[in-house]
Amino acid sequence: MKPRALILHANGINRDLDVAQALELAGALPEIDHLNLLRQRGTSWDAYQMLVVPGGFSYADALGGGRLFAIDLMAYFSDQVLRFIESGKPVIGICNGFQMLVKAGILPGREGVHATLTFNSSGHFECRWVYLQPRSQKCLWTRGLMEMIYCPVAHGEGNFLFDQPTGADLLAENDEIALLYAREDGLLAEGVYPHNPNGSMRDIAGVCNPQGNVLGLMPHPENHIFSFQHPRWTRHQSGYLGLQLFQNGVNYACQN
């Protein structure tokens, strides 16, 4: 049976349809619901097997990307969200969704690690394609991925940083760094722009929670699900689809 994926919509979320398409292609049944509707209905989220927080500019990014979304979510749905996470079902936050999960304190979620997403070190919004190296074997979304992911970033606040450098070490030791910015040849970006497009510490593009079921990432794998989306398809280049990530998540949801 196809797993049902709940895609959260809030005012200003705008990649909801993009990620719905990716999930559908990966074999899930996506359902986009606005927070207002979910509040109105008041029904449990137990019927869903996946939870997705898409990209966009929730509440115009006022007071920092994802912050107000996080305040709303935790004010109205903290029980539902925490239960969903504890159940071990796949949860993913992309771009604004990642910012929200970080601002809500769900990611990185490891005790003693304080991290945030802030303005790109370049000082401006950036839309460009990047290579991602899947790293974490703990994270159910990246586990077993053999090849890189190539997909666009489109954000102004994607610089992932910790209050202490030890935060990064702790995540690395616990295999919770899910995705890293890399170069086309597969080597790490090592902070070099534009391979690392935002100045993130240790080239971190995505992290997962200690349980490994919640992934947050800045880039948009949902925008590379067809070969015609590859920026050099007219040069007969293809591969490194972002679809792999969603297939991984959907497969996990199917098996559990």
Next chain:
Amino acid sequence: MPSTKSGHPEIFRFTVSPRQPKDPRSLGYLADAHALGITSLTRLVCNDLYFIEGSLQAYQAEKLASSLLSNNITQAVTWQRVGEEATGKPPGGQSRDEKVVVEVALRPGVTDPVAEEIVRSARVMGIAQVQRASTGLRFELYGAMTARDVDLLTHRLLANSVIHRSEVGEIQPIFPVDAKASTKIEWFPIRDMSDEALIDLSRSRRAALDLAEMQAIQAYFCKVGRDMTDVELECLAQTWSEHCVHKTFKAIISISNYENLPIQLQAAYPGGTVDNIMKSFLKSATDTICAPWVRSAFVDNAGIIEYDGFNEISFKVETHNHPSAIEPFGGANTGVGGVIRDVLGVSAKPIAATDVLCFGPQTVSIDDLPEGVLHPRRVQAGVVAGVQDYGNKIGIPTVSGAILYDEGYTANPLVYCGCVGIAPKDAHPRTPQAGDHVIVIGGKTGRDGLRGATFSSMTMDAQTGEVAGASVQIGDPITEKGLVEVVLRARDANLYHAITDCGAGGLSSAVGEMAGVIGAEVDLQHVRLKYSGLAPWEIWLSEAQERMVLAVPQSNLTNLANICKTFDVDLTDIGTFQPTGRLVVRYGDQILLNLENDFLHHGIPQRRLQAIIPREQGRSQPVTMSSSLDPAQALLRLLGHPNIASKEAVIRIYDHEVQGGTLLKPLVGVAGDAPGDAVVLKPVGTRGQVALALSAGINAEYGKVDTYRMAASVIDEAVRNAVAVGANPDRIAILDNFCWGDPLRAEVLGDLLEAARGCYDTSLLHRVPFISGKDSFNNEYLGKDGARHSIPPTLLISAIGLLDDISQAVSMDLKTPGAVLYLVGSFKPDWGGSHFHLVSGSSGGGVPVVDTINPQIYRRLFQAIQNGWVNACHDLSEGGLAVAAAEMCIGGRLGLDLRLEANQGLLGLFGETNGCLLVEVPENLTKVFENIFEGLPIARLGIVISEPCLRIESGNLLINLPMEDLLVAWKGNSRVSISSNLQGEKG
């Protein structure tokens, strides 16, 4: 700890400062200050300011400070009751340097979405005492600055007095004063007015109506036998404004120098008059071509073409020049928002945004700027940030555009904003029924953009900023996103009978247009206001953004209200459509406006205007070449010219990937940095292989020399660009956007006639119909010196073409060493208006003509592309053949070894021509490729080489440049100012 006082509202001040010493936003402002020449500033720290009104306990203020207003890893926060000492420590301790503090806040009434979110979120957090909020910035400036430096910095960079207040030192918060709602209307005894009094009335109300128009209004009120209200005057001024009714394009124009024109020109203007430019030259071309796939041209809010049998595609391009001149961020921001609503106004889902921008030179000295004019750097930074902010936040990919620089745009920048939409065929209802409710959805109404329609119809002067300023528009893309969500669902559920957007002219224009046939009665008392105190005419005319008007039958109101509730979109029922043929506006019991539709929409007298056709047009001027310019140096200078150089720095701050349908991107090639001829989109959810291409043609240099050939050239260019990526030449439609000076000047109007005639001829030649158009006049600036600063006649042609099969799309980057490079098309390079002149200081020549064989060339090329014979294709435009070849090399990081016909020299390299493209063809397909062009001009220029180097011979070796040199020249100066971007991010 501050104590709580009671009785009167308390205001808290929060200051949020960056912990990092290398704060990108602060560094951006510093770099901009240096670029403006203020080098005495050595360090700048930019902090956020928030003012919150409400009786807060200290722990609540602390909670707001740490959990809502700041990010404790990257920012430090202090707060205090206004008038008391701050709590908390500023980061890094006090600096011992000399410091000047400048604080900037939005003027009361200016849209401030962040402030609204603060109030909402504080309540979600359980802090219900928060009443109101406002935002600002605090700048700490270090260095040995003079008072003048601080003043310059404040007014040229940190604040724009149109929307900001600024103070040296601490600024005090101000909120909009609660004024009493005013129901007062003014009556004008128009029936008894002399001609002089009529003109005075028009001027004092900034109505921009001329004597003939005022007399027509007078005659109407004599007929109905009563005085006129202020609401009626304002409504007529708006409905009859140039912006809304296009009176210049519809005028009877007589050519005063007709007798002296050459015979061919006389033949082009039978009788020496033109009755209605729009009909004679634009609509008539579309009618003659009569393409069955054009579904709507010049009728709806956007032009509409057939797409794939199931869907139709709409496209509209607007300008927002004058608002962008006085407040670049807000002007461009609302320009984008406005054109998106145009597409929503044909019930379509917006799928792409385009923007073409014209600015003054970025390097101009502050001292050379006319009074009241913002620096072009600031204009560019603000406009780009405004486009970015709206497009990115609403989630529509900004995919294509251009940026041009010319001194003529210093005081009057041009901001063309376009939007493409998709809708199922026949899903757009157009006819309000009697009894339908007049429903307004979206944002609240304030004094925003009052008289925008008439403002854009007048020449700007140094006072314009001040007068228009109090009412400038700022956009709110998130609210508009809500409108998109609501309208598409309402459309799919068949909930409305008609829809239009509130643009220039506000409700007056939207309701007036919708009720134009049937009639309507509305009550302004129901309109939701941002703040009280608006006069009835202000409510009726307000250009508050993010509103749409729908005609909704009673039975569907509940359904619509439920959808609106889900997306937090306000819905207001302000009246009903009635079969009266009249527009009636009330405020409660009081009737403010009562006009017959027939008079309101058809009572305007046709304007009679005089034109002088410039006789030297089309005539080639003697060429004066500057001494001995080395071809290689000339090429590098051309590649570095701001019009030609890489726009990557701007393109990358626009999200061009959202919605996942951008399949040929604005930047292409090996390194994703080469300029594509056109973008190709395949909207999400469409089936089959059909895709659409978007391209543009614009050339201010040609416009200065010869407007007929300019118009012909930019149409040819737009078509050529679309064909270059694989669009079917028989499925291309175009849009015209004229930006011109004052049409009351006969020479200006003569230039316009010639351009319109060029449009007609070239549209027919290529059989590309116009589906939509807009004109913007009075793009001039009256300086205090009394001199007129006018823009070059500028026509933007936007093309939208269909590809039969996405897999046939072609990009411009060179692909394979050993492949052959052809020049196809009628190669007739000329110097007039060329970019070579701009970089070399030479002059003369004629503007290139459009050869009648061009349509054949494009159709044969399309065949070759369909057959899969084309590796890469790039058109020749600014800078000529050499620039096109260099760009193809950059795209593929490969070289070219080319031979031009001997004796062509500089003209062959850099002369500009229409109708030509460079085409890379695999070696084994050259024969079939040449065959397909049999009987047409085609030249085999050379081959693609793996050595990354551009070599061109013509008799002797003229150019031999390595890739690094090309790249340095082309990408060198592409830094964008960033401080305004972050302002945008914040807003």
